[in-house]
Amino acid sequence: xxxxxxxxxxxxxxxxxxxxxxxxxxxxxxxxxxxxxxxxxxxxxxxxxxxxxxxxxxxxxxxxxxxxxxxxxxxxxxxxxxxxxxxxxxxxxxxxxxxxxxxxxxxxxxxxxxxxxxxxxxxxxxxxxxxxxxxxxxxxxxxxxxxxxxxxxxxxxxxxxxxxxxxxxxxxxxxxxxxxxxxxxxxxxxxxxxxxxxxxxxxxxxxxxxxxxxxxxxxxxxxxxxxxxxxxxxxxxxxxxxxxxxxxxxxxxxxxxxxxxxxxxxxxxxxxxxxxxxxxxxxxxxxxxxxxxx
Amino acid sequence: xxxxxxxxxxxxxxxxxxxxxxxxxxxxxxxxxxxxxxxxxxxxxxxxxxxxxxxxxxxxxxxxxxxxxxxxxxxxxxxxxxxxxxxxxxxxxxxxxxxxxxxxxxxxxxxxxxxxxxxxxxxxxxxxxxxxxxxxxxxxxxxxxxxxxxxxxxxxxxxxxxxxxxxxxxxxxxxxxxxxxxxxxxxxxx
Numbered sequence: 001x002x003x004x005x006x007x008x009x010x011x012x013x014x015x016x017x018x019x020x021x022x023x024x025x026x027x028x029x030x031x032x033x034x035x036x037x038x039x040x041x042x043x044x045x046x047x048x049x050x051x052x053x054x055x056x057x058x059x060x061x062x063x064x065x066x067x068x069x070x071x072x073x074x075x076x077x078x079x080x081x082x083x084x085x086x087x088x089x090x091x092x093x094x095x096x097x098x099x100x101x102x103x104x105x106x107x108x109x110x111x112x113x114x115x116x117x118x119x120x121x122x123x124x125x126x127x128x129x130x131x132x133x134x135x136x137x138x139x140x141x142x143x144x145x146x147x148x149x150x151x152x153x154x155x156x157x158x159x160x161x162x163x164x165x166x167x168x169x170x171x172x173x174x175x176x177x178x179x180x181x182x183x184x185x186x187x188x189x190x191x192x193x194x195x196x197x198x199x200x201x202x203x204x205x206x207x208x209x210x211x212x213x214x215x216x217x218x219x220x221x222x223x224x225x226x227x228x229x230x231x232x233x234x235x236x237x238x239x240x241x242x243x244x245x246x247x248x249x250x251x252x253x254x255x256x257x258x259x260x261x262x263x264x265x266x267x268x269x270x271x272x273x274x275x276x277x278x279x280x281x282x283x284x285x286x287x288x289x290x291x292x293x294x
Numbered sequence: 295x296x297x298x299x300x301x302x303x304x305x306x307x308x309x310x311x312x313x314x315x316x317x318x319x320x321x322x323x324x325x326x327x328x329x330x331x332x333x334x335x336x337x338x339x340x341x342x343x344x345x346x347x348x349x350x351x352x353x354x355x356x357x358x359x360x361x362x363x364x365x366x367x368x369x370x371x372x373x374x375x376x377x378x379x380x381x382x383x384x385x386x387x388x389x390x391x392x393x394x395x396x397x398x399x400x401x402x403x404x405x406x407x408x409x410x411x412x413x414x415x416x417x418x419x420x421x422x423x424x425x426x427x428x429x430x431x432x433x434x435x436x437x438x439x440x441x442x443x444x445x446x447x448x449x450x451x452x453x454x455x456x457x458x459x460x461x462x463x464x465x466x467x468x469x470x471x472x473x474x475x476x477x478x479x480x481x482x483x484x
Binding site: 128129131132133135136167168171172175178179182209210213214215216 | 297300301304305308357359360386390391392393394395396397
């Protein structure tokens with residue numbers, strides 16, 4: 001992971017110096033360096049047992065190995081996503097749609113659809129032109145309907161995985177989340193301002209334009225908070241890094257992003273522990289994957 | 295492919311409605327190919343490009359709007375962030391900062407803004423960038439203004455020779471889709 005991060009940063013830098021050779025490559029229809037470097041890994045991988053994760057660190061940090069063993073108490077499997085800067089949104093997409101497909105939770109679908117409508121109004125009120133985002137909204141709503149069984153267009157779990165690996169669906173849904181996230185941050189810019197400033201030293205608007213809306217821009221806690229709030233979906237993020245407590249005990253930390261009812265800018269993330277998120281992501285510095293509880 | 299076509303068609307309809315709204319931009323789609331567009335933009339006032347009309351060519355990729363359109367100046371322009379020979383534009387939103395929230399129309403607006411606010415620290419035209427970086431604003435202004443009059447002015451009465459050269463170049467390179475001055479080093483003739 002460290003390696004990929006380094007590459008990402010390096011690629012980002014070369015893009016600033018607009019050499020003419022860039023231009024020559026530009027017409028090739030390529031996805032750009034960031035997208036291409038990892039094209040061997042599918043957007044969304046297969047479900048793997050937790051032991052696959054341990055194997056990665058076999059000769060690595062003992063703290064990490066110890067933490068992975070502890071993860072085994074609560075979690076059984078991991079599903080990797082491509083490290084192309086969209087991994088948080090892509091993990092969220094698959095995890096959410098898979099949950100709906102398995103639980104057939106129509107109440108949840110109705111609930112999120114209402115939130116999606118709100119997001120549409122938010123973008124409109126912020127001055128976004130309808131045609132710039134409506135295709136992305138439509139595609140997400142289509143996926144929601146399709147994972148519910150009993151329609152002509154209903155899809156299987158296998159088909160959901162296929163679609164999540166197909167750029168024309170997967171990237172469009174990721175972009176839908178980016179629009180939603182950006183709209184939420186800009187709508188509540190006063191609330192997000194200090195977080196954004198602490199992260200990038202820019203204005204909220206500049207942050208949304210340069211770090212939220214463009215594909216391939218990595219997500220931070222600001223993105224996660226905004227998406228969770230906008231869609232009303234709680235998200236648990238489990239942190240796997242080398243940190244350990246001085247007290248001698250190694251423990252695996254997690255943080256629950258709990259949407260605030262009515263978007264009150266007072267208590268994001270804190271508050272009621274009663275809601276158990278059905279989306280659990282594994283965070284390793286620079287990357288998100290999906291984690292499956294027992 | 296279908297998605298990009300549908301999106302471009304929406305932009306086409308929007309352009310028809312906006313024509314009156316933004317007198318500085320005239321965006322038009324190729325009659326036979328919705329992935330090819332051209333635009334005429336007015337040089338912003340109080341810049342050395344004032345009074346000039348600049349032509350841009352757009353080539354839209356099939357993955358649009360997930361990927362940015364390729365845009366370049368067809369009209370010669372002396373600007374730190376535009377390649378003097380090819381017309382390539384160095385602008386973040388045309389590269390890594392692109393998002394589908396942009397449209398061909400708003401890209402034109404961003405290019406007009408870039409004309410008014412050059413970024414000499416990431417130059418494609420080093421001569422132009424160096425003038426600004428060395429603080430020779432007057433030198434930059436006068437070069438830029440000269441090329442505006444030379445290449446971007448609707449009436450070129452004072453530059454009859456120049457017009458003839460351009461005409462010759464077009465005749466010489468008929469297959470070259472639009473490099474009005476490709477291969478010609480304008481500085482030599484002046």
